[in-house]
Structures are given as C-alpha cells and as structure tokens.
Amino acid sequence: MTLTMKNGEQYRSHVSSWLDPVRALVRPVSEGLFAGGLNIRKIPSFSDRLKFRLSVLFGVWKEGDHRDWDAIRNWAVQLKPLLTK
Numbered sequence: 001m002t003l004t005m006k007n008g009e010q011y012r013s014h015v016s017s018w019l020d021p022v023r024a025l026v027r028p029v030s031e032g033l034f035a036g037g038l039n040i041r042k043i044p045s046f047s048d049r050l051k052f053r054l055s056v057l058f059g060v061w062k063e064g065d066h067r068d069w070d071a072i073r074n075w076a077v078q079l080k081p082l083l084t085k
Contacts, residue, residue: 003035004066006059029082032075035066 002011015033022028038061043049055061 001036001038001061001066003033004038004061008035030075030079032072032079034068034072034075037065037067038063 002008002015005011012033016031019028019031038052038056040049040052040056040063043052052061056063
C-alpha cells in the first residue's frame with residue numbers, strides 16, 4: 001500500500017529493502033514491486049481496522065484494489081526467459 005500513497009514512488013527503494021531478508025537467503029533473478037489492495041473488512045484485528053479506517057479518512061491511503069495488472073503481466077512475461085535459462 002505504500003506505493004499507492006501520494007508520491008509513493010519516492011518510497012520504492014525503502015519498500016525494496018523489505019525484501020532484504022529474502023535476498024539474504026536467495027538471489028532473485030528479478031524483482032517486481034507493485035501496489036496492492038486494501039480491504040479493511042479483511043483485517044482481523046479491530047484495532048488495526050480502526051487504524052486503517054483513520055488513515056483512509058485522513059487521506060493516507062485509499063481503500064480498494066490498486067494493482068496494475070498490466071504491469072504485473074509485463075513483469076511476468078519478462079521473467080519467463082530468466083527462469084528457463
């Protein structure tokens with residue numbers, strides 16, 4: 001959801017750092033970072049749902065599906081030759 005924030009692209013390198021524990025275990029052939037979705041009803045904890053509702057109310061995030069399926073498909077197409085080497 002960080003990538004859906006206003007000026008979310010400025011956080012791309014920070015979001016990428018969240019993969020550091022994975023990179024410590026394996027060397028990815030490619031990485032794709034994409035915005036996700038926010039469905040507050042699916043958040044199990046009441047207090048967390050409240051926090052997300054407040055963040056939506058204050059304009060930090062917007063609820064909904066923010067995935068760019070074309071970008072995801074394009075990344076996947078480019079990934080296929082890397083995996084078949």
